[in-house]
Amino acid sequence: KNEVEQSPQNLTAQEGEFITINCSYSVGISALHWLQQHPGGGIVSLFMLSSGKKKHGRLIATINIQEKHSSLHITASHPRDSAVYICAATTNTDKLIFGTGTRLQVFP
Amino acid sequence: KAGVTQTPRYLIKTRGQQVTLSCSPISGHRSVSWYQQTPGQGLQFLFEYFSETQRNKGNFPGRFSGRQFSNSRSEMNVSTLELGDSALYLCASRSGSQETQYFGPGTRLLVL
Numbered sequence: 362k363n364e365v366e367q368s369p370q371n372l373t374a375q376e377g378e379f380i381t382i383n384c385s386y387s388v389g390i391s392a393l394h395w396l397q398q399h400p401g402g403g404i405v406s407l408f409m410l411s412s413g414k415k416k417h418g419r420l421i422a423t424i425n426i427q428e429k430h431s432s433l434h435i436t437a438s439h440p441r442d443s444a445v446y447i448c449a450a451t452t453n454t455d456k457l458i459f460g461t462g463t464r465l466q467v468f469p
Numbered sequence: 470k471a472g473v474t475q476t477p478r479y480l481i482k483t484r485g486q487q488v489t490l491s492c493s494p495i496s497g498h499r500s501v502s503w504y505q506q507t508p509g510q511g512l513q514f515l516f517e518y519f520s521e522t523q524r525n526k527g528n529f530p531g532r533f534s535g536r537q538f539s540n541s542r543s544e545m546n547v548s549t550l551e552l553g554d555s556a557l558y559l560c561a562s563r564s565g566s567q568e569t570q571y572f573g574p575g576t577r578l579l580v581l
Contacts, residue, residue: 391567392567394569394570396572401574402506402557402559402574402575402577403572403574403575404559404561404572405572406569406570406571406572409569447512449512454525455517455524455525455566456514456517456525456527457502457504457514457570458514459511459512459513459514460511461511462511
């Protein structure tokens with residue numbers, strides 16, 4: 362079993378839909394990250410959070426430390442949001458471990 | 470500020486050869502981490518360097534090594550290449566332990 366699990370693996374949506382990607386972890390962490398990877402490989406860090414909720418534009422990330430669970434929400438999705446979204450956890454030994462990613466496709 | 474840069478961007482090698490990849494972090498960032506991404510295993514942590522010292526290491530064989538120079542630039546070396554080493558190698562830099570990592574564009578290595 363992976364220490365960081367994501368769901369769903371694949372997600373398709375129509376433009377404008379509200380999207381949720383979930384991440385669960387089973388190790389002690391100091392921070393939880395949400396990353397975005399576009400075709401071609403470049404990775405952008407969207408959020409780093411250790412508690413509560415963060416918002417940036419149409420993106421919202423939440424974390425529940427007690428339940429070891431985080432969610433990434435995209436409001437009013439757009440085709441340019443199509444990418445792979447990766448959840449990653451900084452462990453208490455300061456290593457970064459990754460989920461397997463969620464491939465999101467948003468159609469116009 | 471310029472972002473994280475990696476060279477070369479693409480590389481083709483044959484089994485048994487060795488390869489050196491280079492990463493230049495964002496100016497002022499002293500931490501550089503390396504990651505391997507493959508379709509089968511996803512993203513995996515290789516190692517992290519901070520101020521020229523290896524601070525952390527993932528579960529990779531000794532064929533994978535790295536170093537960091539006084540200007541924070543880092544190199545990663547893979548010796549005796551195997552077909553399974555074909556992957557996208559990413560480096561990321563950050564200014565401190567609790568800071569966001571900034572990723573480079575990656576080096577795509579193909580081992581034939």
